[in-house]
Amino acid sequence: MGPFIKQLKFNFKRLYLRNRGYQIGTLLMPVAFYALFTKIMVKGSGPEMMMYSKTYIASMVIYSVLINALFGVAQFLQEDRRVQLVQNMEMTPAGTSSYYLSISVLMAGANLVSAILIQLVAILENGVDLTAVMVIETAVLAVLGTLPIMLVGIAYSYLKSPELLGALSNVTVFPLAMVSGLWWPISIMPKWLRQIGELTPTYISKHILDSQLLNKSISHNDMMGLIVWLLITGAVVGLAVIRDKGGLRFDVQQTTKTEKNI
Amino acid sequence: MTTQAVAIKNLKFSYGDKPVLKGVNLEIHEGEIFGLVGPNGAGKTTLLNSIMGLTSADQITGSVEVYGSTRISNQIKNMIGSMLQGDIRLTRVTVREYLSVIASQYYDPKPVEAVINELKLGSFANKWLTGISGGQLRRVTFAAAIIGQPKLLFLDEPTVGMDVDARREFWDYVDNLKMQGTTIMVTSHYLAEIQTVADRIGILIDGKFESVGTWNELSQVDSGGTIEFTTEISTSIFEDLPAVTGIQRSGMITTINSENTDDTLKSLVPFIEKLSEITVQRKSLESLFMGLTERE
Numbered sequence: 001m002g003p004f005i006k007q008l009k010f011n012f013k014r015l016y017l018r019n020r021g022y023q024i025g026t027l028l029m030p031v032a033f034y035a036l037f038t039k040i041m042v043k044g045s046g047p048e049m050m051m052y053s054k055t056y057i058a059s060m061v062i063y064s065v066l067i068n069a070l071f072g073v074a075q076f077l078q079e080d081r082r083v084q085l086v087q088n089m090e091m092t093p094a095g096t097s098s099y100y101l102s103i104s105v106l107m108a109g110a111n112l113v114s115a116i117l118i119q120l121v122a123i124l125e126n127g128v129d130l131t132a133v134m135v136i137e138t139a140v141l142a143v144l145g146t147l148p149i150m151l152v153g154i155a156y157s158y159l160k161s162p163e164l165l166g167a168l169s170n171v172t173v174f175p176l177a178m179v180s181g182l183w184w185p186i187s188i189m190p191k192w193l194r195q196i197g198e199l200t201p202t203y204i205s206k207h208i209l210d211s212q213l214l215n216k217s218i219s220h221n222d223m224m225g226l227i228v229w230l231l232i233t234g235a236v237v238g239l240a241v242i243r244d245k246g247g248l249r250f251d252v253q254q255t256t257k258t259e260k261n262i
Numbered sequence: 263m264t265t266q267a268v269a270i271k272n273l274k275f276s277y278g279d280k281p282v283l284k285g286v287n288l289e290i291h292e293g294e295i296f297g298l299v300g301p302n303g304a305g306k307t308t309l310l311n312s313i314m315g316l317t318s319a320d321q322i323t324g325s326v327e328v329y330g331s332t333r334i335s336n337q338i339k340n341m342i343g344s345m346l347q348g349d350i351r352l353t354r355v356t357v358r359e360y361l362s363v364i365a366s367q368y369y370d371p372k373p374v375e376a377v378i379n380e381l382k383l384g385s386f387a388n389k390w391l392t393g394i395s396g397g398q399l400r401r402v403t404f405a406a407a408i409i410g411q412p413k414l415l416f417l418d419e420p421t422v423g424m425d426v427d428a429r430r431e432f433w434d435y436v437d438n439l440k441m442q443g444t445t446i447m448v449t450s451h452y453l454a455e456i457q458t459v460a461d462r463i464g465i466l467i468d469g470k471f472e473s474v475g476t477w478n479e480l481s482q483v484d485s486g487g488t489i490e491f492t493t494e495i496s497t498s499i500f501e502d503l504p505a506v507t508g509i510q511r512s513g514m515i516t517t518i519n520s521e522n523t524d525d526t527l528k529s530l531v532p533f534i535e536k537l538s539e540i541t542v543q544r545k546s547l548e549s550l551f552m553g554l555t556e557r558e
Contacts, residue, residue: 006366010359018354083350091314091344092367092410093336 003094007102015076016106026072027114030064034118037183038126053126057118057138058209059182062202064114065146066177069153070169073107077157078165107150108143115142130213138212145208145226148201151233158240176202201229265292266327267414267445268313273324275308275317282308284469285324290447292413295440297460298449304466306449307347310416313447314344328414340369343412347419349399350406351392357402358387361409368410377405381435396423404432408439415439417448421455433459487523487544489530491516491537503529 016022038053080086089096119135122128130138152172159165177183179196180203186194197203204225211218268290275283282305290296300306311317313326315334328338352360358374365371378387381401386394391402400423407415417436421429433455440446450456456463457477464474473480486507493516497509505522520526523542530537 003366006363010355010363013359014352014354080352083352084346084348085350085352087316088344088346088350088364088406089367091316091339091342092364093340093369094367095336095339098367 003098004101007098008105011099011102011106015072015103016110022072026064026068026110027117029067030060030114031117031121033063033183034060034121035125038122050126050128053122053128054213055210057122057128057213058206060118061111061115061138061142061209062146062149062180062206063177063182064118065111065142065149065205066173066182066202068107068110068114069146069150070156070173072110072153073103073150074153074156074165074169075162076103077154078159078162081157082162111143111146111150112139115139134213138209141209141212145205148226148229148233149205151230151237152201155233155236155240158244176200180206182206199225201226201233204229266290267292267329268447269325269327269330270313271325273309273312273322273326275305275312275322277321282469283312283322286466286469286471288464288471288474290445291462292445293440293443294461295436295446295448295459297456297463298447298466299451299453299456299463300449300466305469306466307418309466310344310418310447310449314342314416340410341413342416343407343410343414344416345404345407345418345420346416347422349396349403351399353390353392355391356388357383357391357394360391360402361405364406365409370411371409372411374409377409381405382431397425397428400424401428401432413444415444415446417446417450419450420448421450421452429455481544486519486521487542489518489520489523489526489540489542491530491540493533493537495533495536499533500530 034056038049038056043049044052077086086096086099089099116135116139119128119130119138123130123135156165156168156172159168179189179193180186180200181189181197182202186197186203189197204222208218208222208226210216211222266289268288270286270288273283273286274281286305286309298306298309308317312322313328315326325332328334329341331338334342350360358378361374361377365374378384381404383398383401383405386398391399394402400420404417404420407417421432424432429452436446436448436459448456448460460477462474462476463480465472465480486505492514494514495516497511497516500506500509500516500518503518504525505520506518506526507521508519510517510519518526523544527542
């Protein structure tokens with residue numbers, strides 16, 4: 001437990017507690033967007049607004065997770081590899097398992113906090129009717145139902161260039177947020193764009209959270225969609241890891257091998 | 263009988279189609295300081311990485327054993343410390359925090375405060391890693407390398423960025439580690455430092471060892487130097503002396519370049535009463551190294 005707790009404290013302080021940019025981008029911005037879009041930008045009847053306030057919770061939670069994955073976790077992992085922190089860990093007896101486990105726990109924790117915070121704002125500002133149990137269940141679902149999105153962030157972290165990662169993250173987050181209906185309802189988009197949006201992992205995760213918040217059961221389509229995206233993003237991460245390990249890795253040393261032609 | 267900390271047999275390594283190590287054979291004895299020198303691109307860092315297991319198994323042939331094992335188990339990792347060329351400039355992390363988390367990765371680390379005091383890091387232990395100088399960061403990297411109390415220590419260009427005093431203190435500490443039984447493999451472009459601290463030196467050129475041995479053994483290979491003295495005797499008398507390659511005269515001062523200063527000195531004995539202020543400068547590791555690289 002020793003190395004894991006040390007890693008947890010170490011990574012919590014440097015990646016989250018002391019990182020104002022991260023706090024603003026991942027936590028405060030989605031909360032601010034929620035308040036803005038539900039209070040100021042949208043007008044409607046009482047029941048319509050209440051429905052909108054509820055479903056917009058899911059939108060902003062998923063948006064927060066997306067930012068956490070591509071601007072948070074992806075950049076943290078890439079930077080730690082670039083400065084050889086990961087390589088140095090690999091050369092120690094405790095290895096990198098505590099490091100990666102602590103990052104995963106902190107990643108999930110950040111998504112949990114974000115989900116709870118947005119729901120609290122919804123309750124306090126918009127009078128959305130959510131019990132404590134529902135808030136926690138929604139938060140837990142926000143962590144589990146967004147695993148494919150987090151895996152995308154992990155896959156992106158294997159990009160060598162920080163500039164390329166930044167560009168790719170921007171090109172992914174904003175179009176994905178728009179097309180999957182995180183910022184405005186997907187129903188207002190043209191049919192062809194709606195069809196694309198409904199296939200995205202962000203839309204599927206949002207739909208799962210909507211079901212939870214509206215006390216509906218999660219559809220089979222959404223579960224299948226989540227599993228398919230989990231397999232796809234898991235495979236991409238696997239390939240990225242293999243490709244990365246093929247260059248530099250801590251490996252079993254070879255005894256006499258058949259000499260290759262050089 | 264000397265125990266081998268590291269035993270390498272016919273190690274070959276390539277980056278793609280480009281061979282970098284071309285059949286390296288080496289044994290590093292337990293408790294010694296082994297100095298690895300060579301020009302840029304000779305393969306020094308690649309050799310270090312291969313020993314530490316940081317290269318893909320697909321790219322190497324031959325065998326590398328560390329303490330008799332071809333596999334770097336966790337137990338062996340616990341015995342190894344390394345100071346690689348790059349320093350870890352993590353953001354929003356203090357020196358103390360960084361050393362503390364590295365220490366937690368080992369089974370029986372030295373107390374962090376003890377390492378901070380021994381290496382005199384106290385004045386900046388609470389500063390961010392990004393807020394200290396290059397030389398200070400190098401010392402922190404060294405602290406991280408020794409905090410696990412390694413038996414085998416790899417130092418890759420350890421004194422880059424350190425000032426003269428820091429470098430002197432660093433080598434004193436390394437010497438102390440050696441006296442405690444630590445085996446050390448060090449690469450450096452400061453050849454004079456390697457010549458002073460290393461028990462044995464290996465000169466790696468173009469992926470192969472050109473020479474390996476103690477400085478005395480290596481200097482036998484090329485025992486040249488210069489002999490300088492004051493005399494009124496004409497320089498033509500010295501031209502036929504053994505191993506003389508050149509003579510310069512400046513006023514009363516004669517300088518003889520020799521391929522073998524011992525032989526030339528012996529032949530000067532008959533003239534000794536007519537010579538004064540005799541000084542002999544033997545070849546250094548630097549000149550030996552440059553001679554070998556020029557030959558390549």
